[in-house]
Amino acid sequence: MTDSGSTDPTRIPSLPEVFLKRTFSLINSTSDRNSLSLVCKDWYNYERLTRRHVSIRNCYAVSPEIVAARFPAIRSVSLKGKPRFSDFNLVPEEWGADVQPWLSVFVTAYPLLEELRLKRMSVCDDSLEFLAMNFDAFKALSMLSCDGFSTIGLEAIATHCKNLTELDIQENGVADVGGDWLGFFPENLTSLEVLNFANLGNEVSFDVLESLVSRSKSLRVLKVNQKVSLDQLRKLLVLAPQLTELGTGTFSGDLVSSSVNELESAFSKCGNLQTLSGFWDPSLLYIPALYPVCGGLTFLNLSYSVLGADELEQILTHCKRLTRLWVLDTVGDKGLEAVGSHCPLLEELRVYPDDPLDQQSGVSESGLVAVSNGCPKLHYILYFCQRMTNAAVVTVAQNCPDFTHFRLCIMKPHEPDYLTNEPMDEAFGAIVKTCVNLQRLSVSGLLTDLAFEYIGKYAKNLETLSVAFAGNSDAGMEYVMRGCPKLKRLEIRDCPFGDSALLSGLSQCESMRSLWMSACNLTMNGCKKLAQEKAMLNVEVIKDEDGDDSLANKVYVYRTVAGPRKDAPPFVVTL
């Protein structure tokens, strides 16, 4: 060190560049890297030259050119596009988030790109072909909640990606046009580690699948689609006992060429299995075949299985080490009591609705309380229910003070506490007061401005807030905008919040990633004012076909260094 004699504590010793670059290249955490880049110009440079992975949480917050200019050595990109409410049909098709402009820049900037993970992006078959043909080192493609492509695009990936290790297609709007895309994998491709085609509707050739699994000795994740029968699944398990994650497809039908015992025997050889999913139409007769692996399971996803309480309990008695469980509300409160009894290590529970319009079925407050009683480590909950009470949620908060994610969806809008008929303000008040580490909150039910006052006052670590059919006045939103310093993403629909609420959080808007407001009381004038005040924001209004031109029914605001979108369709107006 050249400055060993200096006593100035603010002087950073100059370490050799080679040393720093070498050290930085070992650092993977993005937040650490962000911190390093702020220290000084030299460190900013070393960091940017050694960064291998970049996560772009809003594809319009930055342009591919800017990313490529700053980070020349990227090998892995994760890209998120549309606002989350597009999952629920609130964003028109053709809105944007096309991946192609990114690929067009990456082809020259990152020819050695290895990984691409996309969420809510529009991906067409041509883009998949472009990706497959232009990136020789490409290894891993993952697409979640994307749309615009078909199995033809997958054919291109299978054909041209000689080093493919991962193909993960999840919950996308993908058109399965048949054909035999799986057969396009060359015989000499043996590098697959992850294959998830659960999303696809058509049958794949089993011979091809069998051969692929057989020669992929490193395969650790296999999630098949509904068309793979139980018999076929058994054969695949025999070929790949090393799997850590399995998607079972339908898990139904008759075991023709073997028996339950043989299925059980196949499972018993899978000593590394930690995650099970699929079960679209499970034959209860064959569920016991799973028991040999249940003891080692940490994540069980039964959210597509119509199971009752007893059936769930039978499975759970074997799953003592479960940390994550996803179920359908057909298991009822009784099923959730079983969860509380058998899964003491549970950290995450998601209860999805089977039939949102059927108010007779589903779960209620007692199921939630039962889980909180039995699972003190619970920190993530997603709960769709028909009714709830303040008292129950207060109890849950006391039982599980470590919540980081609390997403409660009382399915009927404006539904009060069904016992007291009061608003659900106290429920969410209890959550934000008690759960100091709360990062993500979704509220529902009848809520007044008081609920938001609580959130603004107590939810100091809150990063994501989702609000629907709630609040009385602008004050509600103002409490949140002024009170939650770490708020990154705010999505609001059908609430009586107007222009002054929007403008109350001017300082907040820039530190937030994005704000969505639909069916509120915003006007074009209010949005224009926001746009004028803050140049670093894109204030976009999605126009309706009919509707008053002075009102802004769907507004999407986000910070950006890329300026207004160049690819905005005619119905997206940037103010």
Add this chain to the structure above:
Amino acid sequence: MDQKRIPLNLFDNFDLATELRLGLPGSDDQTEKKTSLSGNKRSSSEMESTTCSEENESRFSPPMKEQVVGWPPVRSYRKNILQVKKNDSESGSGMYVKVSMDGAPYLRKVDLKVYTSYEELMKGLQAMFKCNIGLYSEKEGYNGSMHAPTYEDKDGDWMLVGDVPWEMFISSCKRLRIMKSCEARGLGDS
């Protein structure tokens, strides 16, 4: 079009007892609601409390089919999978159709295969909803009783239960709605 009002308009056809309001605790509506929710029992007074004249305002319209757009927040992918499953199961054994009754906050499901005639079906519905449906006559429909059972057929049309032979009814009935007699007038006329 005042978009922010859409969700409220869609609930116009719901029972008044489930509508948003800030009533005083202890008022009749609220105690009714409590007992319905906890015991699934409803007093017969609830049936008579809302008069036909109030309901006439909303005119005849089938029970709300669509929900609010994008609510509850479930990804389309998941909704589609579960919907396909329901369609598949509906074509299997058992023939469950939803039954709603004007004035009741909940839908029920009934397996039509369990019944072999209209009489049995009426008995079953009466037991389920604790109401009187009365006798059907070709000329008068269900005039003379408080309630008239109607059903939605394959073409999406609302018909009076009993108009067609039982077998035809079974194969075409998609859902049932028990309406107030005064509203069902017009359906029975051929």
